[in-house]
Amino acid sequence: MSVHNPGSLDALIDALKCLPGVGPKSAQRMAYHLLQRDRKGAQKLGEALLNALTALRHCARCNTFTEAEVCERCLSPKRDGKTLCVVETPVDMNMMEQTLAFNGLYYVLMGRISPLDGQGPTQLGLDKLLQRVDDGVVEEVILATNYTNEGEATAHYLSELLKARGIKVSRIARGIPVGGELEYVDPGTLAQALRERRGVER
Amino acid sequence: MHRGKVDGQPAYILHTYPFRETSLIVEAFSRDFGRVALVARGARRPRSPIRGLLMAFQPVELAWSGKGEVLTLMKAEWVGGQPLLGGHALFCGYYLNELLLNLLPREDAHERLFLAYAQTLRRFAEGVQEADLRRFEKALLQELGYGLWLTEDADGKPVAEEGWYAYEIERGPVRLARQGQSPLCISGRALLALARDDFAEPRLLAEAKQLMRALMAHYLGGETLETRRIFKELQEL
Ligand SMILES: [Zn+2]
Numbered sequence: 001m002s003v004h005n006p007g008s009l010d011a012l013i014d015a016l017k018c019l020p021g022v023g024p025k026s027a028q029r030m031a032y033h034l035l036q037r038d039r040k041g042a043q044k045l046g047e048a049l050l051n052a053l054t055a056l057r058h059c060a061r062c063n064t065f066t067e068a069e070v071c072e073r074c075l076s077p078k079r080d081g082k083t084l085c086v087v088e089t090p091v092d093m094n095m096m097e098q099t100l101a102f103n104g105l106y107y108v109l110m111g112r113i114s115p116l117d118g119q120g121p122t123q124l125g126l127d128k129l130l131q132r133v134d135d136g137v138v139e140e141v142i143l144a145t146n147y148t149n150e151g152e153a154t155a156h157y158l159s160e161l162l163k164a165r166g167i168k169v170s171r172i173a174r175g176i177p178v179g180g181e182l183e184y185v186d187p188g189t190l191a192q193a194l195r196e197r198r199g200v201e202r
Numbered sequence: 203m204h205r206g207k208v209d210g211q212p213a214y215i216l217h218t219y220p221f222r223e224t225s226l227i228v229e230a231f232s233r234d235f236g237r238v239a240l241v242a243r244g245a246r247r248p249r250s251p252i253r254g255l256l257m258a259f260q261p262v263e264l265a266w267s268g269k270g271e272v273l274t275l276m277k278a279e280w281v282g283g284q285p286l287l288g289g290h291a292l293f294c295g296y297y298l299n300e301l302l303l304n305l306l307p308r309e310d311a312h313e314r315l316f317l318a319y320a321q322t323l324r325r326f327a328e329g330v331q332e333a334d335l336r337r338f339e340k341a342l343l344q345e346l347g348y349g350l351w352l353t354e355d356a357d358g359k360p361v362a363e364e365g366w367y368a369y370e371i372e373r374g375p376v377r378l379a380r381q382g383q384s385p386l387c388i389s390g391r392a393l394l395a396l397a398r399d400d401f402a403e404p405r406l407l408a409e410a411k412q413l414m415r416a417l418m419a420h421y422l423g424g425e426t427l428e429t430r431r432i433f434k435e436l437q438e439l
Contacts, residue, residue: 021246023223115296115428116217116303121435149258149292156289157436164439186254187280195285 064090064108080104081137113154140168209265215258216299236310240275259295291326297429315345333401339414352397365390
């Protein structure tokens with residue numbers, strides 16, 4: 001930007017660029033919008049950001065964001081502590097919750113192993129997961145990382161790590177989507193579903 | 203040479219990383235144009251149809267066009283025939299890609315290396331053999347012109363089965379009076395086995411591994427591969 005903006009305006013534009021998918025152009029648009037059309041919204045945004053930064057931390061048990069030492073879900077007596085589902089992000093955890101198919105507890109990795117991005121197991125801080133799994137209640141760990149290469153690499157590493165400690169490990173299944181017609185399924189998914197076919201119970 | 207349009211080009215994705223607001227830079231290894239960097243516009247938008255196709259270790263056919271410095275990915279098509287890699291094979295795949303990203307120069311065609319890479323991935327899908335890794339490393343050094351002297355020593359004499367050698371990088375094996383201690387000390391038997399791609403004997407395979415590790419470390423200029431670090435961590439579990 002060769003235009004001479006006041007320093008505080010430039011600082012705002014620069015700060016907005018830290019958002020994922022926001023480049024200089026979008027950042028400038030957002031800054032003008034906030035300052036010109038929605039000063040109240042801007043005030044709220046600023047306060048909410050500062051508030052979240054001071055109030056939120058990682059749950060001591062599941063690693064997701066929470067205001068307390070341990071989050072509500074981890075404390076709930078209705079959840080079954082024997083199964084622990086490992087996901088990459090809080091968004092993934094919310095998706096799992098929406099299924100209403102799982103009543104166990106979670107562990108959120110807040111990332112994944114991606115060797116070519118310099119993200120190894122060390123950067124994931126897996127000590128906390130190991131501590132969590134060693135609580136004497138967990139019997140099975142369900143690996144629900146993505147079915148990308150990185151998600152698979154993460155699942156493999158975790159399964160080796162957990163099996164070495166004698167914990168039962170499983171991986172969520174993949175295949176044809178529910179209600180999916182073969183005609184419209186992508187060939188990669190179809191090929192893998194064929195390779196991972198299973199016997200039909202009588 | 204390929205400024206303009208390329209269509210239906212067999213390739214593998216080596217790596218992708220975010221570019222601008224919604225795009226990706228795709229590092230691909232293509233059969234006829236070697237390693238190319240392509241911009242996949244909009245590939246990071248939710249539900250982008252191309253996103254799932256830009257997956258490493260799967261054969262694809264790419265179309266791109268370009269003026270000036272930037273090549274734009276126009277199309278990616280799934281080819282099939284390669285099972286997805288999982289477990290240890292996946293980390294070995296990352297190892298190949300990390301080697302290629304570090305050692306393969308851009309836009310330099312290496313068809314034989316491309317075929318060796320494709321074959322290695324297919325073998326990985328059936329379970330990784332140490333020999334497959336050695337074969338690929340050898341192909342990489344030979345195809346990139348780094349030179350690998352296995353049947354003749356540095357003095358031009360044929361390598362002797364019963365001899366011991368100190369492998370000097372850029373020069374070749376130098377005959378020793380007896381077995382030495384350096385990591386680049388290797389038996390004539392192992393050199394000749396490596397030349398023949400004969401990895402039946404575990405002891406010779408271990409010697410070949412040590413030589414290849416030293417050579418890779420040299421050509422990588424002291425950079426430690428992330429995959430190598432993870433291999434170590436996995437072994438220590
Ligand atoms: Zn929690």
